[in-house]
Amino acid sequence: MKNTPETLPNQQAQAARFQQARDARSAxxxxxxxxxxxDLIATEGEARSVDVAKRLGVSHATVVKTINRLQKEGLINTKPYRGIFLTPTGEDLAAESRHRHQVVAKLLMALGVDEENAQVDAEGMEHHISAVTLAAFEAFLAREKQ
Amino acid sequence: MKNTPETLPNQQAQAARFQQARDARSAxxxxxxxxxxxDLIATEGEARSVDVAKRLGVSHATVVKTINRLQKEGLINTKPYRGIFLTPTGEDLAAESRHRHQVVAKLLMALGVDEENAQVDAEGMEHHISAVTLAAFEAFLAREKQ
DNA sequence: TTTATTTTACAGCCTTGGCTACAATTTACA
DNA sequence: TGTAAATTGTAGCCAAGGCTGTAAAATAAA
Incomplete structure (x- = not known):
């Protein structure tokens, strides 16, 4: 295949889109x-790694390892054998994520998707919603409400 | 935290949702x-690993490794130093994926998202769209067209 | 206050999906 | 035809996110 003048920018644009999708996956x-x-802190008063493991459906060892990484990244604070806490940065990210999650789930339900399917799909989709798309979803929901 | 009669099913439902999201990520x-x-076969007449690498924005070595895995999984056929082909199973999956991708992109644009952002978000979202949600998207688009 | 249970931590292993560096093969062209 | 370029393949590395198994600490119960 030769790189005609048009194919190259298309290639790069597509590569950039895939890159963004990969970044979203790792985030x-x-x-x-x-x-x-x-959520756990809000509803249960504390977040323990055993609860996180149960809710995520993974082993507690996986949770501990991930918690350690997120602590290094400045999102979480822990003390040995004590609960898990969020840093201000972590709080911000949580609030943003929860908001996106709720908007996506509401949009799906507004389009006729049942609650359970909406929750499942929202869980996966929420990480791939750009600010532009989020705004479009919110605008649609605002229109629908009237 | 004690497992009150209600928390347990909730936990399990949430764990199942996260599990589905993880499965979608790996698929x-x-x-x-x-x-x-x-797409490459349709537009260029053949798919070569170097082209796949350029379009995905990854190294060719990564592509070769993944191609080998997908071959073992029965989605792809290759012959050494020859092009890449899809098995019937692979063709089916490709058609399904392309369809989902297009529906998602169209929905986003119907909600006012610009083409480029729609393409980026669709690339990530498409893997998390259940059959129910896909049908809801299509129904919405059909309604809009009138 | 011991003892048992629960929770947390740690060690080591696997797979996926990235990478670079180098080797082999095919294709292009001088 | 023979050599250079392009393409494909291989080897070996890394990080993330899974897992099991075992040890340590904290909590609950006898």
């Missing part, structure tokens, strides 16, 4: 954790 | 590859 873990930890 | 690679290979 998804951090978002899931902080969102869940924030 | 995403296969879908991206077959969709892209199918």
């Amino acid at each position: 998804a873990t951090a978002q899931d954790y902080v969102e869940l930890i924030s | 995403a690679t296969a879908q991206d590859y077959v969709e892209l290979i199918s």
Whole structure:
């Protein structure tokens, strides 16, 4: 295949889109954790790694390892054998993630998707919603409400 | 935290949702590859690993490794130093993926998202769209067209 | 206050999906 | 035809995110 003048920019644009999707995938873990930890603190008063493991459906060892990484990244604070807490940065990310999650789930339901399917799909989709798309979703929901 | 009668099912439901999201993430690679290979064959007459690498924005070595895995999984056929082909299973998956991708992109644009952002977000979102949600998207688009 | 249970931590392993560097093969062209 | 360029393949490395198994600490119960 030769690189005609048009194919090259298309290639690069497509590569950039795939790159963004990969970035979103790797950011998804951090978002899931902080969102869940924030929820647990709000509803249960504390977040323990055993609860995080149960909610995520993974082993507690996986949780501990990930928590350690997120702590290095400045999203989480822990003390040995004590609960898990969010840093201000982690709180911000959690709030943003929860908001995106809720908007996506509401949009799906507004389009006629049942609650359970909306929750499942929102869990995966929320990490791939750009600011532009989020705004479009919110605008649609605002229109529908009238 | 004690497991009150209500928290347990909730926990399990949430764990199942996260599990589905993880499954979708790992299936995403296969879908991206077959969709892209199918596109390349359609537009260029053949799919070569160097082209796949350029379009995905990864190294050719990564492509070769993944192609080998997908071949073992029965989605792709290759002969040493020859092009990449899809098995019937791979063709089916590619068609399905392309369709989902297009529906998602169209929906985003119907909601006012610009083409480029729609393409980026669709690339990530398409792997997390259940059959129910896909049908809802299509129904919405059909309604809009009138 | 011991003892048992729960929770947390750590060690080591696997797979996926990235990478670079180098080797082999095919294709293009001088 | 023979050599250079392009393409494909291989080897070996890394990080993330899974896992099991075992040890340590904290909590609950006898």
